[in-house]
Amino acid sequence: MAHAATLDIRNLGKLYPVSGEPKPVLENISLSIKPGEFVSIVGASGCGKSTLLRLIIGLEQDYQGEIVLDGQRIIGTSLNRGIVFQEHRLFPWLTVEQNVGLGLLNSDQSPAQRKKAIQEHIDLVGLKGFETAYPYQLSGGMGQRVAIARALVNRPEVLLLDEPFGALDALTRNYLQQELQRIWEQEGITMILVTHDVEEAVYLGDRIVVMQPRPGRIKRIVDVPLARPRDRGSYEFAAIKEDVLQEFGDGKLAADLSVRRPDPVSAGEWHFAW
Amino acid sequence: MLTQQPLLPLPTAPEPVAARPARRWQWRWPVGERVLIALVFPLGLLLLWALAARNEWVAPQILPSPATVLAALSELAQSGDLTRNALVSFWRVIDGFALGAVLGLLLGIGFGLSSLFRDYVYPLFKAIAQVPVLGWLPFLILLLGMEEALKVVLVAKAVMVPVAINTDQGIRSVPAQYLEVARIYGFSRWQLLTRVILPGALPGIWNGVRYGLTNAWLALVAVELLASSEGLGFLIVYGRQLYQLDVVLAAVVIIGGVGFVLDKLLSLIEQRLLRWRRDAF
Numbered sequence: 001m002a003h004a005a006t007l008d009i010r011n012l013g014k015l016y017p018v019s020g021e022p023k024p025v026l027e028n029i030s031l032s033i034k035p036g037e038f039v040s041i042v043g044a045s046g047c048g049k050s051t052l053l054r055l056i057i058g059l060e061q062d063y064q065g066e067i068v069l070d071g072q073r074i075i076g077t078s079l080n081r082g083i084v085f086q087e088h089r090l091f092p093w094l095t096v097e098q099n100v101g102l103g104l105l106n107s108d109q110s111p112a113q114r115k116k117a118i119q120e121h122i123d124l125v126g127l128k129g130f131e132t133a134y135p136y137q138l139s140g141g142m143g144q145r146v147a148i149a150r151a152l153v154n155r156p157e158v159l160l161l162d163e164p165f166g167a168l169d170a171l172t173r174n175y176l177q178q179e180l181q182r183i184w185e186q187e188g189i190t191m192i193l194v195t196h197d198v199e200e201a202v203y204l205g206d207r208i209v210v211m212q213p214r215p216g217r218i219k220r221i222v223d224v225p226l227a228r229p230r231d232r233g234s235y236e237f238a239a240i241k242e243d244v245l246q247e248f249g250d251g252k253l254a255a256d257l258s259v260r261r262p263d264p265v266s267a268g269e270w271h272f273a274w
Numbered sequence: 275m276l277t278q279q280p281l282l283p284l285p286t287a288p289e290p291v292a293a294r295p296a297r298r299w300q301w302r303w304p305v306g307e308r309v310l311i312a313l314v315f316p317l318g319l320l321l322l323w324a325l326a327a328r329n330e331w332v333a334p335q336i337l338p339s340p341a342t343v344l345a346a347l348s349e350l351a352q353s354g355d356l357t358r359n360a361l362v363s364f365w366r367v368i369d370g371f372a373l374g375a376v377l378g379l380l381l382g383i384g385f386g387l388s389s390l391f392r393d394y395v396y397p398l399f400k401a402i403a404q405v406p407v408l409g410w411l412p413f414l415i416l417l418l419g420m421e422e423a424l425k426v427v428l429v430a431k432a433v434m435v436p437v438a439i440n441t442d443q444g445i446r447s448v449p450a451q452y453l454e455v456a457r458i459y460g461f462s463r464w465q466l467l468t469r470v471i472l473p474g475a476l477p478g479i480w481n482g483v484r485y486g487l488t489n490a491w492l493a494l495v496a497v498e499l500l501a502s503s504e505g506l507g508f509l510i511v512y513g514r515q516l517y518q519l520d521v522v523l524a525a526v527v528i529i530g531g532v533g534f535v536l537d538k539l540l541s542l543i544e545q546r547l548l549r550w551r552r553d554a555f
Contacts, residue, residue, distance in 0.1 A: 057458060058458075059454055059457065059458070077457050077458045077459075077460065078460070079459070079460060082458075085451070087451065089451050089452065089454075089455050091452065091455075091469075091473070091474075092550050092551065093474075093476070093550045093551075094550075102455070102459055102469075103459055105459060105460075105461065105465065105469075106459065106460045106461070106462075106465075134550045136550065136551070
């Protein structure tokens, strides 16, 4: 089993320059995540939850406070932290197995070990038989599975998920949530999921971190003491979901929550119909 | 440990099968019909030409009939003049194209990757690019003489410009998201270049190469018209000087045909090289 990491975030703050003046996007975030824990982060658009993930993965620098992984302050990216974005970000010129192999490009494993790890992770996400497919041949859900395999292939201690299922249809989303839970239980690693979808947060999380915007802060942390697999139709499930939704107040946020970001990587050719 | 056994019963995947359906709103003729459709205008033009020649709408000394041109073509082919001149032109294009493509690629990569290099070199490059190939001809004749070097350099210039510009744009259009993926997996600069930037820029680079080859062919014929004693362009000048318009038109037909074949060839290579981009076709 992969080693699971303890993540400590202490008094984290982040400023972004907005028209010349530094504006806080994150303020006073403190959160301690146990090894192997599944933490969901929910919040309205602009509450800085994606920025928080980008800080943990190391794509953003210059923060105040501390982000400490197993006693080590995070500087830059590292192979012990993996991430899955809302878009799969697979390289269209590589096949499924080549894309998964990117995660191992700079590992010190032998070619045989790599090949084995790649195959194991393609199997893990249920894409056996699609090894030599190109991304254009995959559906959105399959693309996200490959992205998950790529993120896990070098055995990270933490997996970060930035609205990974946000662009998928409801059926596929539900199915992939179950799959993700299975993978989490199998791999035993720490996962942090950022989502717009309160039900998804309740279904997957041991704890739910509710954030509020301007500047991004933690409003409340909700425990989810339900046994897995969770029954979305149960009273307890609905009660926790309602509790979290209450945090958003007048329901204005429910509308806000349903807003999905457009896929930034989509541009195609077009022709007139004639 | 990885085990293949799922810990909970999984529902069957509600996911669509691979391969997207063809876009329904875009009517495509079957291949055979497409070829026929592509031939409608050329055949119509040929008919018009034949009619014009037969009814002498234009003086026959100026517009010989298609049959005369065909005869001239076969005569040129039999005497070996056609092959000799076509080969001369062909090798000039290949040499100039190779030189220009390499230079253009290097320049384009430089522009795309380094803003410092760009700041220093791009303005001059742009200025040189704005002067048409023939504008350089008088100066280069004095500098290089009338020999092969002149043709190769001018063809190279015609190729270099589109290759450099398209390579630059191809590199700059690689999505930033891919660069983040490279950072996350700790790619070195070399890995970033060879595994992300160049493959990502390949569609753009290839566009430049195709433009470049078309340009090369056009530039070469232009140069041969003005400063050459062999080649297809020269054949045109030669025919005009002897008032053999059938030879002129025969050479024009060959030039057009070769250009068409070259471009088709590149598009075949493209289908192979960029097969991962199928959804954009």
